[in-house]
Amino acid sequence: MYTFILNNIEVKVNEDINLLEYLREQEDLTSVKNGCSEGACGACMVLVDNRPMRACILSVSKVQGKEVLMVEGLSQREKDVFAYSFAEAGAVQCGFCIPGMVISAKALIDKNNNPTTEDVKAAIRGNICRCTGYVKIEKAILMAAEFLRENISLPIEDEDGKVGERFHRVDAIRKTLGTAKYVDDIKLPGMIYGSALRTKYPRALIKSINVAKALSYPGVEAVLTAEDIPGERYLGHIVKDWPALIAVGEETRYIGDAIALVAAVSKKILKEALALIEVEYEELEPITSPEEGLKEGAPKIHPKGNILVKEVLKRGNAQEAIKNSKYVVTYKYSTPFTEHAFLEPECAIGMPEGDGVLLYTGGQSVYDEKHEITALLGLPEDKVRVKSAYVGGGFGGKEDMSVQHHAALLAYKTKKPVKVILSRKESIAIHPKRHAMEMEFTTACDENGILTGMKATLISDSGAYASLGGPVLQRACTHAAGPYNYQNIDIVGKSVYTNNPPGGAFRGFGVTQSAFATECNLNKLAEMVGISPWEIRYINAIEEGQELPNGQIADASTALKETLMALKDEYLFHEAKKDEYVGIACALKNSGVGVGIPDIGRCKLTIINGKVHIRTSAACIGQGLGTIVTQIFCETTGIDPKLTVLDQPDTLITPNAGTTTASRQTVFTGEAVRVVSEKLKKTLATKTLEELEGEDFYGEYSFATDPMGSDKPNPVSHVAYGYAAQMVVLDEKGLIKKFIAAHDVGRAINPTTVEGQIEGGVVMGLGYALTEDYPLKNSIPTAKFGTLGLFRATSVPEIDTVIVEKNKAQLAYGAKGVGEIVVVPTAPAVQGAYYKLDGIFRTKLPLEDTAYRKSKK
Structure with missing residues (x-):
């Protein structure tokens, strides 16, 4: 006692x-x-x-x-x-x-x-x-x-x-x-616990699975294998290549693959039962890099081969432009896998509801989860309901199925509520990471520093499964030339399967990788021309009416030059100091999925007990979307925020607003809220809220874009782009003294929230630049949460944020997404500052031989 x-x-x-x-x-x-x-x-x-x-x-x-x-x-x-x-x-x-x-x-x-x-x-x-x-x-x-x-x-x-x-x-x-309440905070009567037995090896042939001992163990409610799946076993956003469970006679593809599922009355019994499952493996040599995967005769990780997707983007004549240019630089760059390290590990609770299932989750789209689980269980759409609890961070890492499908399957089979949660070790091993990339970039300019052309090859490690490897590679390629006014580009990208943990969506979505390469090349070109890194960016910065490298015409909200001007005085002040070293970088990032893919935001307003319930499935994963849609509603209707209720995403009552991804929700769902709020406002001119009790109002917003490879001279790839310039100041010891981030956000719906997104993104970007890594040994991750290299408060420098607002458009009151772009220019800005400090031109992340990380020799 x-x-x-x-x-x-x-x-x-x-x-x-x-x-x-x-x-x-x-x-x-x-x-x-x-x-x-x-x-x-x-x-x-x-x-x-x-x-x-x-x-x-x-x-x-x-x-x-x-x-x-x-x-x-x-x-x-x-x-x-x-x-x-x-x-x-x-x-x-x-x-x-x-x-x-x-x-x-x-x-x-x-x-x-x-x-x-x-x-x-x-x-x-x-x-x-x-x-x-x-x-x-x-x-x-x-x-x-x-x-x-x-x-x-x-x-x-x-x-x-x-x-x-x-x-x-x-x-x-x-x-x-x-x-x-986050998912793991929820308790249900009669709830039991579930988990998966994972493979011992990244690549192995499963010769047999014996579950008899586990199934007969006291307190075990169910043991499931691949043959117990009633519907489609293979899942995935676009490419359905990810099995919910690996079957006998199949090969595992990474260390996170699930072999069997167990449900038990306690966590202790669950752990003991998992250890009783007997699996016979034939261990095989894993493919640990895209280079190995591309070799002739390499084992095929998937039936169609090891190339997930290839992207080719060409405009103008890059080869001729580069050949005729005064200055040309070519460098190879390497960026690592990165762990999202959201604070809340993945958790889901499945429970029977009628002859279907109800699922409590903490992901980035309840409808994505519903579609995957409906297919897995072979059920009609109306038999699967998904409700979101609070979400403890996502950054793209909670877009894929991790525990949701397993919780649903166990609940469907046991007819009991089942909670499935990943340990932190499992989370680090299982969910998709930021893609590692190997890149070669050639960038050219004339004698005055005016950019003339660029050529690039990008090889992305998709890991074991597709996840969003295709779209990530697209964004890396479409943004590779940067936010500058030149049109001669030649870009080839490949996403390659390996036996590493999958690569997937991560804040910046491929642009963090390609921007590092293109912005570092600019630093070198500036030196060759004899102008400052600030100046080469300013003279090439895209302006309204000009063509972006992808051909889209920059609209009236384009404010890259304004972000650079916001930094100019500070840049010149610190650059003039003998004991300070300044780096700068720019970025653009799309809002919305774009490239011809349907993209719709939706919202419903329901009047209950004199209050307006704002209902949308758009997930708030920390970015503050619930607050943003409340403000857009209040701005439009004039209704007091105390008379509003924000309902959590729920496929039964909230319309499908798409995934929280691609910096899209503030624009698309924000505009849907504005549209439906206008409808309510018009009705309130003749009726009161009390008279509208039980009424629903519906609004949506969509924007048509042109697909990749469009033959239009000026395709519209995305509804909007945000722009940014970031600047870092190092002291003579190589420590960051100050960081300034200027961001074109269109219109700040909530300035405090925007500042918080920028500050958080900068710190995440500093980690990417200086300390964060996701080391693998024979395709097996070796890091713990405490060794990932995450920045702590004591390492964070002074951060100044500058919000640039130029957009006068009615769409979402002029707002652009800011969640992703904030992490994009940080690493190259840091690289430029270190180049000024010691003359070493670093091309690999995290940067080595710095005050934050020494070389591993």
């Missing part, structure tokens, strides 16, 4: 179990989150005798006789202060890490109620945030300290929620206080 004080109440525990498990499973206290179970992320931070400690690495016996405090146990004053401060500062995005941040903040403030920014950074060093870049979290903690120190009354909130207002996120308080 163990006794301790939990949130000011004495508790007694019979067995010595993990403290995090006890708090969540037995006490149902869900402010502590299971982010990594490795003591690395801080999402489960608690106070033990006033010291911040990670619950995942404590046992109940370790807190015997001590006081344990969580967010649930804070005083009401503290809850109010932290909730207001985090909302006001814009410190909450996906929210999964925030209760842990609050606990670390309380520990600091209790000891030092007048902390400096450096004190705050040190206090939250044990807490990782993947969304915010820490800047606004630090601001929130300083604000909370002042409120508590000075005993200041909290302001009375009086927000009208209009476009352009720094409106508090609609979910900020729930996320700060830990009451927002």
Whole structure:
């Protein structure tokens, strides 16, 4: 028997179990989150005798006789202060890490109620945030300290929620206080637990599977193999090449492949039963790189061969332009796989509903999940319902099936609610990553630095399955020439299957890779011409009415030059200093899927009890979409935000607004909200909300684009492009002193949210540039969450954001997507600064021999 004080109440525990498990499973206290179970992320931070400690690495016996405090146990004053401060500062995005941040903040403030920014950074060093870049979290903690120190009354909130207002996120308080429910926070009566047995080898022939021992094990509810799948076994966004379970007689393709599924009444029995499944393997040599996969006679990972897709983009005559140019540079570049490292591991709960299934998920599109699961189970569309809980970060990494299909299948077979969750180790191994790419880029200019042509080859590692490898390669290629005014391009890209973990969607969607190459080449050309990196970008920057390298005419909202001008004075000031070294880079990034693919945003407004329920399936994964659509609604109708309710995505009640991807939701679903809000506003001219009780209003928005390979002289590839210029300042030791990011966002629906997206993207981009890696040994990942190289607060420099607003269009009140572009120019900007510092022209990420990472020789 163990006794301790939990949130000011004495508790007694019979067995010595993990403290995090006890708090969540037995006490149902869900402010502590299971982010990594490795003591690395801080999402489960608690106070033990006033010291911040990670619950995942404590046992109940370790807190015997001590006081344990969580967010649930804070005083009401503290809850109010932290909730207001985090909302006001814009410190909450996906929210999964925030209760842990609050606990670390309380520990600091209790000891030092007048902390400096450096004190705050040190206090939250044990807490990782993947969304915010820490800047606004630090601001929130300083604000909370002042409120508590000075005993200041909290302001009375009086927000009208209009476009352009720094409106508090609609979910900020729930996320700060830990009451927002993510999937793993949900418990259902009679719920059991499921998991998959994964292959031992990245590539092996499955000769036999014996489940008899597991099936007869007490407490086991089901053991399923490939033959138990009632519908289509192969899944995938576009290419259906990913089996839900590998069958006997087939080869595994990567270390995450599932061989069998088990459902059991407890997690302990589940683990024991998985170990009882006997699989006979014939281990085979894995294909560990695209180079190996392209060799003549290489084993075919898929029946059609090892090339997933090839892209060829040609405009003008690049070869002739390059031949006749004054200056030409050619370099080979290498970028790594990158782990998304969202704080919430993948989790889903399947449960029977009638003769179908209901699924609780935390992904990036409930309709994508519905379509995949409907096919897997062989059910009609109306027999599968998917509801989204809160989503603890995504960045593209939650677009594919990871646990959703397995939870649905187990629930369908057992007729019981089944929760399936990945451990952090499983998550790192299983879900698709940012594609590793090997690239060769040639860029040319005349004697004045005017760009004349470029040629590039890109080889992308698609890993074991297609996922979104085709579209990612497309974006890498279509953006490879950068946001500049020249039209002679020759680009060839290949996406190649290997036995590595799959490559898939990741913030930046291929452009992070190709932009690194093209922007670094510009740095070298500027040196050869004798002009600054800023100047070569400015004189070539695309302007309204000019042709982008892909042929699309730049519209009136184009503001690349404005972003560069926003940095000019700072650039010249820091460049003139002898002990500072400046790098700069630009980017463009599409909003919307584009390239001829149907792209539709949808929204429904339903009046219930005098309030307007905003209903769309568009997933909020931390970017703040729920707040954005609320502001667009309030701007259009003039209705008080207190009379609105944002419903979670649910395939039964929310219309299909497409996937949260491609920086599309603010534009497409935002415009759908504006359209339907205009309808409601017109009706309200003659009726009241009370008179409209139970009424539905529907709106949608679509935009037709031209497909890849269009023979139009000026095809329209995307509805809009955002532009950016970012600048980094190094000191003489190679440490980043300051970072400035200027972004053309069209119109900032919520400036605080835009700043948060930029800050978070910059920090993610700094990690990509300097520290993050996803090492593989014979196609098996070797990193843990704590060794991925994620930036912590103590490494983050001063970040200034400049929001450029130029778009006067009515569409979504002029907004463009900003979620992806923020991570694109960061790495080449850092590369340029280091080139200025030491004269070494680095071509591989993460950059080696820096103050952040030494060469592995």
